[in-house]
Amino acid sequence: MKFRFLTMTASLALFAGAAVAEEVRVYNWSDYIDEALLAKFEAETGIKLIYDVFDSNEVLETKMLAGSSGYDVVVPTGTFLQRQITAGAFQKLDMSKLPNHANMWDVVEKRTAQYDPGNEYSINYMWGTTGIGVNVGKVTELLGEDAPINSLALVFDPANMEKLASCGVHFLDAPSEMIPAALKYLGEDPDSHDPDVIAKAEGVFMPVRPYIQKFHSSEYINALANGDICVAVGWSGDILQARDRAAEADNGVEIAYNAPVEGAQMWFDQMAIPVDAPNPDAAHVFLNFIMDAQNMADASNYVYYANGNKASQALLEEDVIGDPAIYPDEATLDNLFTTTPYDSKVQRVVTRLWTKIKSGT
Amino acid sequence: MRRFTLIAVPYLWLLALFLVPFLIVLKISLSDTALAIPPYTPTLDFSGGWSAIKDFFSKLDFENFIFLTEDDLYWKAYLSSLQIAGISTLLTLLVGYPIAYGMVQAPDEWRPTLMMLVILPFWTSFLIRVYSWMGILSNEGFLNQFLLWTGLISEPLIILNTKIAVYIGIVYTYLPFMILPIYAALEKLDISLLEAAEDLGCSRLSAFWLVTIPLSKGGIIAGSFLVFIPALGEFVIPSLLGGSGTLMIGKILWEEFFSNRDWPVASAVAVILLLILIIPIILFQRNEQKAREADQ
Numbered sequence: 001m002k003f004r005f006l007t008m009t010a011s012l013a014l015f016a017g018a019a020v021a022e023e024v025r026v027y028n029w030s031d032y033i034d035e036a037l038l039a040k041f042e043a044e045t046g047i048k049l050i051y052d053v054f055d056s057n058e059v060l061e062t063k064m065l066a067g068s069s070g071y072d073v074v075v076p077t078g079t080f081l082q083r084q085i086t087a088g089a090f091q092k093l094d095m096s097k098l099p100n101h102a103n104m105w106d107v108v109e110k111r112t113a114q115y116d117p118g119n120e121y122s123i124n125y126m127w128g129t130t131g132i133g134v135n136v137g138k139v140t141e142l143l144g145e146d147a148p149i150n151s152l153a154l155v156f157d158p159a160n161m162e163k164l165a166s167c168g169v170h171f172l173d174a175p176s177e178m179i180p181a182a183l184k185y186l187g188e189d190p191d192s193h194d195p196d197v198i199a200k201a202e203g204v205f206m207p208v209r210p211y212i213q214k215f216h217s218s219e220y221i222n223a224l225a226n227g228d229i230c231v232a233v234g235w236s237g238d239i240l241q242a243r244d245r246a247a248e249a250d251n252g253v254e255i256a257y258n259a260p261v262e263g264a265q266m267w268f269d270q271m272a273i274p275v276d277a278p279n280p281d282a283a284h285v286f287l288n289f290i291m292d293a294q295n296m297a298d299a300s301n302y303v304y305y306a307n308g309n310k311a312s313q314a315l316l317e318e319d320v321i322g323d324p325a326i327y328p329d330e331a332t333l334d335n336l337f338t339t340t341p342y343d344s345k346v347q348r349v350v351t352r353l354w355t356k357i358k359s360g361t
Numbered sequence: 362m363r364r365f366t367l368i369a370v371p372y373l374w375l376l377a378l379f380l381v382p383f384l385i386v387l388k389i390s391l392s393d394t395a396l397a398i399p400p401y402t403p404t405l406d407f408s409g410g411w412s413a414i415k416d417f418f419s420k421l422d423f424e425n426f427i428f429l430t431e432d433d434l435y436w437k438a439y440l441s442s443l444q445i446a447g448i449s450t451l452l453t454l455l456v457g458y459p460i461a462y463g464m465v466q467a468p469d470e471w472r473p474t475l476m477m478l479v480i481l482p483f484w485t486s487f488l489i490r491v492y493s494w495m496g497i498l499s500n501e502g503f504l505n506q507f508l509l510w511t512g513l514i515s516e517p518l519i520i521l522n523t524k525i526a527v528y529i530g531i532v533y534t535y536l537p538f539m540i541l542p543i544y545a546a547l548e549k550l551d552i553s554l555l556e557a558a559e560d561l562g563c564s565r566l567s568a569f570w571l572v573t574i575p576l577s578k579g580g581i582i583a584g585s586f587l588v589f590i591p592a593l594g595e596f597v598i599p600s601l602l603g604g605s606g607t608l609m610i611g612k613i614l615w616e617e618f619f620s621n622r623d624w625p626v627a628s629a630v631a632v633i634l635l636l637i638l639i640i641p642i643i644l645f646q647r648n649e650q651k652a653r654e655a656d657q
Contacts, residue, residue, distance in 0.1 A: 058619035065400040065622060087396045168500065175620070214522050215605050228501050275398075344394060344622070351620045352434070355613070358605040361437050 034302035100291035108308035122270035124308025133239030165211035168229030237305035390628035391421035457539030522604035546580025
């Protein structure tokens with residue numbers, strides 16, 4: 001009887017939730033915000049915030065394409081955003097409700113416009129690069145003082161990987177980032193959509209495959225910080241978070257991040273409002289809150305990612321704004337590349353190649 | 362009339378929870394992918410009347426099933442899943458049978474406690490229990506730290522992200538499903554049959570082989586199916602504990618659905634998985650039926 005009472009109240013609560021307007025459901029990447037900001041948002045606006053996380057664009061995209069996700073704000077990466085806009089998954093932003101939009105940085109907006117022309121559907125949350133995180137002590141112990149920790153050769157040259165295998169190497173489980181990196185290593189166009197060019201990536205991965213412990217897109221933060229693994233191909237801020245966690249734990253693990261000298265992929269995570277968002281008004285309030293200079297600075301200071309907010313830069317801590325791994329200098333910026341989404345035929349080629357790389361079949 | 366209602370209830374249940382979802386998946390498996398919401402075409406629209414429905418059916422085809430035969434990845438994944446599920450079931454039986462046997466041999470007043478201990482892990486979330494295994498099996502995990510401390514090994518064992526970890530995970534997770542039916546079968550076992558066997562000159566070991574095992578066959582079969590069927594489509598355990606080389610159909614399905622955004626091919630993979638599963642389920646049902654008839 002007690003059980004039935006519980007289910008009844010639970011379903012009542014659900015209905016009540018649907019009726020109350022002041023609620024916003026946000027779906028963001030894991031380890032991607034200072035939790036204090038969430039409490040601040042609720043205190044300032046009186047809107048109840050339900051915050052949920054994911055660790056792959058594919059999961060988010062499937063929810064978007066299934067429709068009725070129930071989320072008011074989601075955070076796809078540029079290439080995925082572009083495809084989802086084409087599918088009709090998002091609504092145009094109402095700029096009159098976003099006065100803080102004036103804080104945004106034109107340098108970033110110019111680049112995000114290639115995914116979202118005119119930046120009509122999205123605002124930039126964070127951006128970063130895909131690069132290499134290493135446990136400096138272990139890697140220099142295995143490869144010597146001149147280990148190429150700032151080069152793709154560290155992870156794509158079998159001679160290096162063979163030595164590193166014993167201490168653990170993780171690769172991102174994200175073909176849309178790993179395959180362009182392999183193509184860049186070969187000197188090909190990283191954004192190639194030609195199946196014959198993409199196929200060349202196989203030759204890069206297959207020889208190093210036996211030495212890769214795991215393909216995963218979020219486990220490496222803790223694994224690097226604990227010393228479980230010594231190399232990870234991952235996202236800049238995630239690796240810098242691992243660096244911080246290791247420093248806090250004072251466990252003798254020293255982590256360093258480098259964008260590869262061959263060229264690194266630059267990506268943009270964009271906040272957008274699904275076309276069927278239950279509460280678009282509250283979603284706009286949330287976006288406006290995020291675009292506040294102080295809030296955005298707090299977020300970047302916490303997660304070690306650069307943001308697309310010009311006004312926040314004055315409020316950033318020196319180890320964020322001054323770190324070229326986060327805010328690259330002009331020369332590095334020129335060396336970064338961006339990619340565009342694959343169509344479904346090429347996507348199938350890419351996924352099949354990725355399965356082959358991961359499983360050997 | 363009463364008999365009819367009695368039968369109707371489980372059949373309605375089956376219809377609502379099995380047949381309708383299956384038909385939806387089957388329908389998607391015959392469609393084509395599209396960049397839209399939902400990401401496949403055609404979608405059924407009743408407002409267009411009879412001609413729209415006819416038009417809808419004319420657009421369905423078996424293209425996706427043919428596609429599955431063209432790439433050996435899918436067959437390899439099905440076979441590898443069958444192998445992993447089969448070996449895990451065998452291991453679970455080897456671990457579970459002695460536990461169930463021990464529980465039956467234990468004094469009566471202990472049995473509720475022992476039963477409780479078998480069920481107790483279910484009170485913790487399945488996901489948390491699998492994550493705990495990651496903490497135990499990792500290179501710097503408890504197991505390796507303990508073994509290094511005892512001096513049994515000098516280098517940490519690499520268990521996490523291998524097939525061995527997948528077997529450990531499946532055996533651990535599904536062990537109660539094996540123990541409980543075997544326990545139920547052994548509990549009903551008439552001790553006097555064993556005494557008779559020994560009186561007639563049977564050694565304890567051969568009495569176990571010739572009397573106990575055959576009489577607990579129903580429990581062994583039920584337990585094996587309860588482990589094999591979910592293990593075959595398992596996704597969480599291989600993706601958390603397994604390495605990149607662990608090929609299982611659950612992971613392939615995930616990739617079709619999420620990475621390729623190809624719901625039709627994902628549905629076709631699921632339909633075939635279901636067909637593979639239906640065979641043991643029918644065998645299981647038949648076995649149950651026989652056992653029931655034998656009881657009466």
